[in-house]
Amino acid sequence: MTKRILVFRELSDEQLASLRQDFSVDYLPDTQSADEPAFIEALSQAHGLVGSSLMITPELLDQAPNLEAIASISVGYDNYPVDELTRRGILLCNTPDVLTETTADTGFLLIMCTARRAIELAELIKQGNWTSNIGRNLFGTDVHGKTLGMIGLGRIGAAIARRGALGFGMNILYTKASPKPELERELGARRLEMDELLAEADIVCVTVPLTAETEKLFGAREFSRMKPGAIFVNIGRGKVVDEAAMIQALEDGTLHAAGLDVFEQEPLPAGSPLSSMKNVVALPHIGSATHETRNAMAQRAVDNIRLALDGKRPLSPVNDQILLERN
Ligand code: 8YV
Secondary structure (H helix, E strand, O other), X not given: OOOEEEEOOOOOHHHHHHHHHHOEEEEOOXXXXXXXXXXXXXXXXXOEEEEOOOOOOHHHHOOOOOXXXXXXXXXXXXXXXXXXXXXXXXXXXOOOOOOHHHHHHHHHHHHHHHHOOHHHHHHHHHOOOOOOOXXXXXXXXXXXXXXXXXXXXXXXXXXXXXXXXXHHOOEEEEEOOOOOHHHHHHHOOEEEOHHHHHHHXXXXXXXXXXXXXXXXXXXXXXXXXXXXXXXXXXXXXXXXXXXXXXXXXXXXXXXOEEEEOOOOOOOOOOOOHHHOOOOEEEOOOOOOOOHHHHHHHHHHHHHHHHHHHOOOOOOOEOOOHHHHHHO
16 A cells, blocks of 8 residues: 655655655645645545644644654654654654754854844845944944853754854853753853843843743743843744743843744734834744755655654654554
C-alpha cells in the first residue's frame, strides 16, 4: 500500500519529486488555515504531514485517522499538541541545527539595527529627509563591548552569544535556567538570576521556546527592571512576552527600544503600535528565512518523514519515546 503524505509548505522540485517516487503526495504549499477544505480532505487520507506554522489541534487530529508522523519544517513545535500526539502514537519531528546559524544571524541583525536605529535612519533617505548631518537626537548606541543578557542559551542563543563575545567583545550573561559550564569557559558567560541580569544587561535577547513555563515570561515587572536605555530583542516566540505591557513600556520610556521577529499574533495585526513606533524594529518572522536554510529545513523534514513512514528512526524526532515503545 502506497502511503500518503500531505505537504502544506513549499518544497523544492527535487524534494517533491523524491517523495513522489515512494509516496502519494498531496501538495498544498499555499495552505494558510487548517480549515481549508482541500487541506481537510487530504488530511483525512494522510499517513504523513510535512509543513509548519499551522495550529495542529486534537480536534484536527480526529480528522486524520491514518496519521503516523508529522515532519515540521521548524525547530519550534509549540503549535503541536505533543502529549496528544504521543498518546495517539503519532511521531513529531522538527528541524534543529540546520537553522541555528541563520537564526542567530537574524538575532544579531536585530541587535545591531535596533541599537543603531538603522531602519529608522535608512527611512530618512527613502523619504528624502536626509537634509543635514545626523545630529545627537538621531544617534544610536554602541553594541561592541556592551553587556548582552541571554534569555535562553540553547543552540540559537549560544550562537548569538558567540557572535557577541567573539565578534563584538561583549560581556555575556544568561539566566539561571540551566548551567552552561562549557559556554562559561568558552565565552566567559556568567549565570545570574533574572533580576540581576536585567539590572546589568545593556541588551536583553530572548531565544527561549514557547512552553507553559515561558509563556508571558516577560511583562511589566521585567521591563521595569531593565537598565535605562537598554534594548529588548525577541527571536523566540511572541507569546513569551506580554505584548501589551511591552507596548506600554515602549510608549512610556520604561523600555528604550525593541527588536522583534516574533509576535503574539502573526501576521502582526493591522494597526498594531509595534508596526509604527520609531523605537521598534519589527521583522515578519524571518528568523530562518534564507534560501539556503529553508531549503535545508525542508530537506530535513523530507528525510524525517521518509524515515518515519518507513518505520525507521528519523533524524530529529521530538517525541521519540514512541520509537522506544515500537521496538
Ligand atoms: C519558522 C521558526 O518556523 O523554526 C522555527 O521554529 O520559528 C521559523 O523557522 C518558519 O516559519 C519555518 O517554517
